[in-house]
Amino acid sequence: MNNHIINCFFADDTAILAQYSTTKFVIRNLQRGLIEIEKWCTLWRVLINTNKTRSVMFRKGHPRNNLQYLTFFEEELSWDMEVKYSGLILDSKLTFRIHIKYNTDKFWVKVHVIILLIGRKSPLSLNNKVLLFKQILRPILTYASQIWGLSAKTHVKKVKIMQNKILRIMTNASWYI
Numbered sequence: 001m002n003n004h005i006i007n008c009f010f011a012d013d014t015a016i017l018a019q020y021s022t023t024k025f026v027i028r029n030l031q032r033g034l035i036e037i038e039k040w041c042t043l044w045r046v047l048i049n050t051n052k053t054r055s056v057m058f059r060k061g062h063p064r065n066n067l068q069y070l071t072f073f074e075e076e077l078s079w080d081m082e083v084k085y086s087g088l089i090l091d092s093k094l095t096f097r098i099h100i101k102y103n104t105d106k107f108w109v110k111v112h113v114i115i116l117l118i119g120r121k122s123p124l125s126l127n128n129k130v131l132l133f134k135q136i137l138r139p140i141l142t143y144a145s146q147i148w149g150l151s152a153k154t155h156v157k158k159v160k161i162m163q164n165k166i167l168r169i170m171t172n173a174s175w176y177i
Helices: 025-042 097-118 125-141 144-151 152-172
Strands: 005-010 014-018 070-072 075-077 084-085 089-090
Touching: 005 025, 005 125, 014 025, 025 070, 089 097, 097 125, 125 152
Parallel strands: none
Antiparallel strands: 005 014, 070 075, 084 089
């Protein structure tokens, strides 16, 4: 492989990363990396679903609309604004706003499923409610929590508010406590 490319593998997911000051150089190196992967897949008879293949340009400033397309197994890859890799949604500016929004939506869906068990009028003890929170809800909130250090404080604050709200519902506490 090329010295300017970083390969990331996890289970059946693969990511190819290239970093440089000019987008032209990045695109050229990514294309070389894709050609190497094509050769390897052909040699070992591995089939790739090109419909699931995405390309994202991570950069500060405004996105450029005139980026040269990458080709992979004779198909053009369009440049997307976001990509999902191992459950983490990466947007082109790496703000992680979309990932946190996705997790909060997923959290509230799960809350509505178990609200009868953890709600104010639930007959369960507080210990059992806390156990349900720790086993079902907290893993959703804290998935890929390492990105919170890179996220804007407003996005992290939304997660804290959500957690506070559900804990107040569980304990039947007032809003001002």
